Amino acid sequence: MLLVLKRQTLWICVLTFISLTACFTLFGEKALVYFLMTGIFILFTLLVFIRVEAGILCFIMMRSSLDALKPYFEFSLGPFAFINPAGIATLIILGGGLSYIVVNKVNILDVPASRPYLAFLVISFLSLLLSPGRLVGISDWIRLVSIFVVYILISNLFETEEKINKLLQAVLISVIVPSAVGFYQFLTGTGNQTVYGFNRIFATFTHPNPYAFYLTMLLPIGIVLLLKDGFSSRRIGLGILCATMGISLMLTYSRAAWIAVFLAILFLGIFWYRKLLLISVPLFFLLIKFNPVLAHRFGDVFEFSSYYDPQNSFFWRIKLWSQAIPLIFSTPILGHGLNSFGSYFREEAHNDYLRVAFETGLIGVGAHLWILLSLLRRAIYVYKRIDMQYFKSLTLAFISIFIAYITIMLSDNLMRSLVVQWYFWIFAGIACSLYKVDTDRTQKEYRNLSSNGSLISIDAKMSKQRNFANENSPG
Numbered sequence: 082m083l084l085v086l087k088r089q090t091l092w093i094c095v096l097t098f099i100s101l102t103a104c105f106t107l108f109g110e111k112a113l114v115y116f117l118m119t120g121i122f123i124l125f126t127l128l129v130f131i132r133v134e135a136g137i138l139c140f141i142m143m144r145s146s147l148d149a150l151k152p153y154f155e156f157s158l159g160p161f162a163f164i165n166p167a168g169i170a171t172l173i174i175l176g177g178g179l180s181y182i183v184v185n186k187v188n189i190l191d192v193p194a195s196r197p198y199l200a201f202l203v204i205s206f207l208s209l210l211l212s213p214g215r216l217v218g219i220s221d222w223i224r225l226v227s228i229f230v231v232y233i234l235i236s237n238l239f240e241t242e243e244k245i246n247k248l249l250q251a252v253l254i255s256v257i258v259p260s261a262v263g264f265y266q267f268l269t270g271t272g273n274q275t276v277y278g279f280n281r282i283f284a285t286f287t288h289p290n291p292y293a294f295y296l297t298m299l300l301p302i303g304i305v306l307l308l309k310d311g312f313s314s315r316r317i318g319l320g321i322l323c324a325t326m327g328i329s330l331m332l333t334y335s336r337a338a339w340i341a342v343f344l345a346i347l348f349l350g351i352f353w354y355r356k357l358l359l360i361s362v363p364l365f366f367l368l369i370k371f372n373p374v375l376a377h378r379f380g381d382v383f384e385f386s387s388y389y390d391p392q393n394s395f396f397w398r399i400k401l402w403s404q405a406i407p408l409i410f411s412t413p414i415l416g417h418g419l420n421s422f423g424s425y426f427r428e429e430a431h432n433d434y435l436r437v438a439f440e441t442g443l444i445g446v447g448a449h450l451w452i453l454l455s456l457l458r459r460a461i462y463v464y465k466r467i468d469m470q471y472f473k474s475l476t477l478a479f480i481s482i483f484i485a486y487i488t489i490m491l492s493d494n495l496m497r498s499l500v501v502q503w504y505f506w507i508f509a510g511i512a513c514s515l516y517k518v519d520t521d522r523t524q525k526e527y528r529n530l531s532s533n534g535s536l537i538s539i540d541a542k543m544s545k546q547r548n549f550a551n552e553n554s555p556g
Contacts, residue, residue: 149285212418235510259284293335341485
């Protein structure tokens, strides 16, 4: 046995030496970095295909930081196609996820909102026939498929309270590196300065807005977990993390994200924790009133500008939308094809509903709205029928995230930000699996109870859950 291990070690050393030599020959001084990157992705691939859950958790923790590697590790696959670490990791998750779904014969139609999402995938694929940039459109379509696969995996794999807690921990851990980079940009003045007079931090993202939207997705979950626990070291850590996210969000100077977070916290305050209203609402207006920088970001919104102005883009967006709407009705069925908006206007749509209608037609935007309504309906149904307060608060957190999500889509390009989409659909998968987790927990209690008197309330609850399970699926 010892001889076998020694031989394996010898072969590993030989292969490592050969690989390093090849890397130095091909890439010169960057050889070690490329070698380490390759090794990390090989290990990640093995992890995804052997233990899908662990692979997803690793991906969630590192996905928010991968876009920072684009300038250093982006390789051309042709005149219009590139691959980078984030894309490679996405393809690995997509391959591992599809393998898991096929091997385990997962019935994806049982997952809420799967039918409208599949309909949207079919419609958007057919729209590629009309796309002027078909290759880039196919890339966009693959991203849509990867989001759907992750949503299916989350809904099927994380079906216990312990697993959901691990998933939420992985999501919150993903904040650490971007936050550190963001504060470094703030202290050194190396943030995005396209808006005159503002040092907008963007952390490990490509622009301040996606970073702000990412924080918007995570902050309601952080607040719910913070207020759930009593005084403990864990709660102190969550308090520091939430404060870090809040300050980072402010330093992005993203108006859409500020408004979305305000609405999300307002919802949580009305329907869950009233003290949030006493804290958040006055704080929001005090910051706008007494911070001249923040006040300036809101004050110039309605100043007229007929051209693109990064400091004031409201009227410019209205002009762009008024030009795009007539073209939607020129090809109303399948639209102009995925990724066609930029080809026509040389700008992003800054309105995801308009973009979907333009690129996939009225049928596509109908399927997209069907997806959103299915998610909301499912979350409301689950909230009404689960009893555990922790799960109820998580469901309300998702609904608040949903409100922020549909608000941002009115004025920004949320669907183009794959990293933000990943985290939103992770929370959607959690919200949809909470009902099964609560049902399984109740059944376990039922089996453990021996007293007939103690079984009365459990019987009533299980009867209610069985009736819910027999209703038509809300998506």
